[in-house]
Amino acid sequence: MEAFRGTLDDIIDTVSANHPIAPLLNALTPHGKLVLVGAPEKPLEVASFSLIMGNNFDH
Numbered sequence: 001m002e003a004f005r006g007t008l009d010d011i012i013d014t015v016s017a018n019h020p021i022a023p024l025l026n027a028l029t030p031h032g033k034l035v036l037v038g039a040p041e042k043p044l045e046v047a048s049f050s051l052i053m054g055n056n057f058d059h
Contacts, residue, residue, distance in 0.1 A: 004027040005027060006026070006028070008032060009028070011034050018040045019040075021044055022046070
């Protein structure tokens with residue numbers, strides 16, 4: 001995933017199993033969009049600082 005760092009404008013994640021989200025966020029360009037379609041059993045763990053610093057926080 002390191003090769004994709006900061007290169008993707010949009011990612012559609014359809015995985016329902018628990019998996020790390022940070023690599024996907026790192027692959028996004030600033031203001032890129034991550035769409036989560038899957039419904040994992042446990043809440044996602046995302047470091048809020050990475051969202052803010054990566055300009056990936058959409059409100």
